[in-house]
Amino acid sequence: MSAKTKKEPQLVKQLITNNEEISPGVHVISFQRNAEFLPGQVVKIGVDTEHAPRIYSICSGNQEDEIRILFNIKDDGFLTPKMAAMIPGDTLYVSEPYGSFLGTNEPAWWIATGTGIAPFYAMYRSGISANKTLIHGVRQLNQFYFEDELEWSLGEKYIRCCSQEQSCDVFPGRVTDYLESLTELPDVKYYLCGKALMVVEVRDMLIEKGVDYANIIAEIYF
Structure with a gap:
C-alpha cells in the first residue's frame, strides 16, 4: 500500500484511570486496554479531534488490564501540558497499537x-x-x-x-x-x-x- 493510500489509525475515546507524576515533569497516564498489543508497539494519542495526535510507546505489559504511557511535559508543546493536567474520568483519543519495534525472547x-x-x-x-x-x-x-x-x-x-x-x-x-x-x-x-x-x-x-x-x-x- 502506498504512502498516499495508507489509512491512518482511527482514534477512539478512552477514559483516563490514573495520572501519576513519577518525577518532576514526568507522568505515567493510564487507561483501560481494549486491544491486544505486542511489547514495543506504540499508539497515537490526542486530547481532542482538532489537533494532530502524537506517537507514544506503550509502557505496560501486554497482559495487564491497563495501558500506560510515559511522557515528559514539553513546556512549549500543546499536547503534554494538557495530558499532565488530566484527572481520572477525563477523555483521551487513542489509536489501536501498531509498530514494528518489537521485543523477542532472543538475547x-x-x-x-x-x-x-x-x-x-x-x-x-x-x-x-x-x-x-x-x-x-x-x-x-x-x-x-x-x-x-x-x-x-x-x-x-x-x-x-x-x-x-x-x-x-x-x-x-x-x-x-x-x-x-x-x-x-x-x-x-x-x-x-x-x-x-x-x-x-x-x-x-x-x-x-x-x-x-x-x-x-x-x-x-x-
Whole structure:
C-alpha cells in the first residue's frame, strides 16, 4: 500500500484511570486496554479531534488490564501540558497499537535515554527480559524511571548512566561514554530508543565496534 493510500489509525475515546507524576515533569497516564498489543508497539494519542495526535510507546505489559504511557511535559508543546493536567474520568483519543519495534525472547541489549525506556519497560513487564541487558542514560538521578523494580529484577544486567549527577553503582557519563569504555561487545541484537542524536551516535559507535548493522534496531523519539 502506498504512502498516499495508507489509512491512518482511527482514534477512539478512552477514559483516563490514573495520572501519576513519577518525577518532576514526568507522568505515567493510564487507561483501560481494549486491544491486544505486542511489547514495543506504540499508539497515537490526542486530547481532542482538532489537533494532530502524537506517537507514544506503550509502557505496560501486554497482559495487564491497563495501558500506560510515559511522557515528559514539553513546556512549549500543546499536547503534554494538557495530558499532565488530566484527572481520572477525563477523555483521551487513542489509536489501536501498531509498530514494528518489537521485543523477542532472543538475547539482546536494550539501550535507552530518558523516556525512551518506555518500550523496554513494556517488554520487561511482558516477560521477555531474560538474556537482556538494559542500559539507561539520563541527566539526573531522579530520571531513572522504574529503577527499584528494574534493579531488583535485572541486577547487574541493569546499567544506569548519569551525565550530570553521581551516585554509587551509576556510571558517571553518557550512554556513549559507557559503550566507549567497553573493549568488546557480544554478538546479540541491539535495540536503541531515544532522541535522534543519541540513536545515530550509538548506532555509529556500535558499527565501529564491529556490530552488524542488521543487528541494530532503532526507535526514535521526537
